Amino acid sequence: MIVPANYHGREQAFVKHRLLETYLERLFMIIGPHQRNIRYVDCFSGPWQEGSHDLQDTSIGISLEIMRKCRDGLKNRGINVRFQALFIEKDKRAFEKLEAHLNSYTSSEVITTAYKGEFYDLRMQILNWCKQDDFTFFFIDPTGWKNVVEISTLVPFLKRPNSEFLINFMYDNVLRTHTQKHFNEHMRAIFGEVPDTDGLFPEQKEEYLVHLYRKRLKEILPSGSGKPRAVSVPVLYPTIDRTLYHLVYLTRHPKGITVFMEASEHLDLIQRRVRAEAKQEKRESRSGQLELFQASENVSREKRADPAEVKAYWLNRLSTSPSYFGIHELADMLEETDWFESDFQAAFHELEREGKVQNLDAVRKRRTKFIHFSTGERLSREIS
Numbered sequence: 001m002i003v004p005a006n007y008h009g010r011e012q013a014f015v016k017h018r019l020l021e022t023y024l025e026r027l028f029m030i031i032g033p034h035q036r037n038i039r040y041v042d043c044f045s046g047p048w049q050e051g052s053h054d055l056q057d058t059s060i061g062i063s064l065e066i067m068r069k070c071r072d073g074l075k076n077r078g079i080n081v082r083f084q085a086l087f088i089e090k091d092k093r094a095f096e097k098l099e100a101h102l103n104s105y106t107s108s109e110v111i112t113t114a115y116k117g118e119f120y121d122l123r124m125q126i127l128n129w130c131k132q133d134d135f136t137f138f139f140i141d142p143t144g145w146k147n148v149v150e151i152s153t154l155v156p157f158l159k160r161p162n163s164e165f166l167i168n169f170m171y172d173n174v175l176r177t178h179t180q181k182h183f184n185e186h187m188r189a190i191f192g193e194v195p196d197t198d199g200l201f202p203e204q205k206e207e208y209l210v211h212l213y214r215k216r217l218k219e220i221l222p223s224g225s226g227k228p229r230a231v232s233v234p235v236l237y238p239t240i241d242r243t244l245y246h247l248v249y250l251t252r253h254p255k256g257i258t259v260f261m262e263a264s265e266h267l268d269l270i271q272r273r274v275r276a277e278a279k280q281e282k283r284e285s286r287s288g289q290l291e292l293f294q295a296s297e298n299v300s301r302e303k304r305a306d307p308a309e310v311k312a313y314w315l316n317r318l319s320t321s322p323s324y325f326g327i328h329e330l331a332d333m334l335e336e337t338d339w340f341e342s343d344f345q346a347a348f349h350e351l352e353r354e355g356k357v358q359n360l361d362a363v364r365k366r367r368t369k370f371i372h373f374s375t376g377e378r379l380s381r382e383i384s
């Protein structure tokens, strides 16, 4: 079984938590050597629908564990980072559980604070807690959107330097309401306009709405200190083939985008296995018969993109005079297409074998990839 029993019936939370866990760990280990303080703010912390008393299946338990682990890992490398975490929750009972957990969580490794109340009302208090310059990761995982995901609500956070965001964009809600007159005002608050998706196919609508939201978020980030960047990963309903929400990641660091997309690629396989298992359970409970094989075992890694499309993208992007492709260019490509780095690597390799493109720096180094974006390499199209 992929999904532990305490996540049954909320498999999407399992997928979300695996992404949070994987990405936070990589992020903290990468930025740790360059920061004295790292702050983490869970703006809608819960606990919510938790299946275990120790909150290990909530963003609270998961983030604290990752911060503790990273603090230890960095310390072993002689790097001392102060981790501080802030949790926001409005519900009285949930807040009591949160406080009780934080009181029992005695660790000098991570300093914790909790504020009870509406996120909207607490915004200035949260920003004061973050201090001026400390790197801060904001996790924004609400249950609704009013006074939450609208740009005007988030502006004070988006304008803060040295910040990264993971925002749960409730795509299915937006999809169902964005064409209704009654919700026009909400849509303007979220997108800056009422999105016109008339005549688009479902997958085109999804791409359009998500990219529009990402674009709006990026527009608010202050200029300077790096180009604003955003990518997202879809989380689907466990047993219905439809997107429930997108986790939108916002940063100014191209490396953040590449690492987040690596984590998303890993998640892609987990998500497909989780959904295969959930669908099998549903079939079994309907038929009253257990199936012979675990459906999740037959799920394998699949390419997100059509290889022909990725090859066409490369040919369009390259010219016969060599161009430099480094981490900034890779981040641009990931943002633009929503494909994974492995899609680009595989398509480039295929084109190389067909004699249509070349990597001018390929011969110089020992190779683990066809293109080493981390160091940057010169690529070109062959003259045909």
Ligand SMILES: C[S@@+](CC[C@H](N)C(=O)[O-])C[C@H]1O[C@@H](n2cnc3c(N)ncnc32)[C@H](O)[C@@H]1O
Residues within 6 Å of the ligand: 043, 044, 045, 046, 047, 048, 057, 058, 059, 060, 088, 089, 090, 091, 094, 117, 118, 119, 120, 141, 142, 143, 144
């Ligand atoms: C989706 S749940 C959070 C789940 C949690 N992030 C996790 O992954 O385990 C959202 C939480 O935010 C709380 N909440 C909803 N609206 C809020 C608001 N306006 N201000 C503060 N908390 C809010 C809810 O009570 C709920 O506990």
